[in-house]
Amino acid sequence: xxxxxxRAGFPSPAQDYADSSIDLNEELIRxxxxxxxxxxxxxxMEGVGIFGGDEILVDxxxxxxxxxxxxxVIDGELTLKRLILDGIGAHLxxxxxxxxxxxxxxxxxxxxxxxxxxxxxxxx
Numbered sequence: 531x532x533x534x535x536x537r538a539g540f541p542s543p544a545q546d547y548a549d550s551s552i553d554l555n556e557e558l559i560r561x562x563x564x565x566x567x568x569x570x571x572x573x574x575m576e577g578v579g580i581f582g583g584d585e586i587l588v589d590x591x592x593x594x595x596x597x598x599x600x601x602x603v604i605d606g607e608l609t610l611k612r613l614i615l616d617g618i619g620a621h622l623x624x625x626x627x628x629x630x631x632x633x634x635x636x637x638x639x640x641x642x643x644x645x646x647x648x649x650x651x652x653x654x
Contacts, residue, residue, distance in 0.1 A: 558648050564591035566644070568601060568610075575599065575610055577625030584651050586610070588644035599646040605638055613642065 559565045570584045578599060580586060588601050596615035601608070602622060611622035611632065620640065622632040634640045 558587055559589075560647070561589060561591040564644070565589050565647075567650075570610060572610075574624035574626045574629045578612075580610070580625075580646075580649050581651065584649050586646045586650070587648040589647050590644040592645040592647075594642045594645050601643040601646065603639075603641040603643060604632060604634065608643075610646070 555562065566588055567585050568588055570580055570586060571582050573582055575581075580599070586601075592598075594600050594613050596613060598613050599610065600613045600622075601610055602613070603609075604622065609622065609632075611624055614621050614623055614631075620634040622634070624631075
């Protein structure tokens with residue numbers, strides 16, 4: 531894709547050429563073999579700017595750390611939440627006050643599918 535600087539304020543004189551090009555794979559994907567795209571449904575992560583209908587890039591090669599937004603499977607249910615590791619274990623937090631944290635207890639099975647690295651929003 532050609533890359534040009536565009537002002538979001540008042541219009542500026544248009545340039546008739548692109549200064550350079552950009553490869554989105556090179557810019558957004560660190561490990562092509564471990565990265566996948568998922569379409570988001572729901573509103574639980576709106577507080578971090580992830581909305582229903584957005585696509586997210588998820589990297590399976592990254593080690594999830596406390597505070598990362600992750601795609602997780604808890605007791606067979608797929609979810610998108612923030613991973614929190616604290617002194618009493620792990621829990622998953624939504625970024626919407628309407629959703630309570632999900633505490634991971636000893637009997638629960640938690641699998642992290644990957645860490646979210648980028649979000650893509652469609653402009654309509």
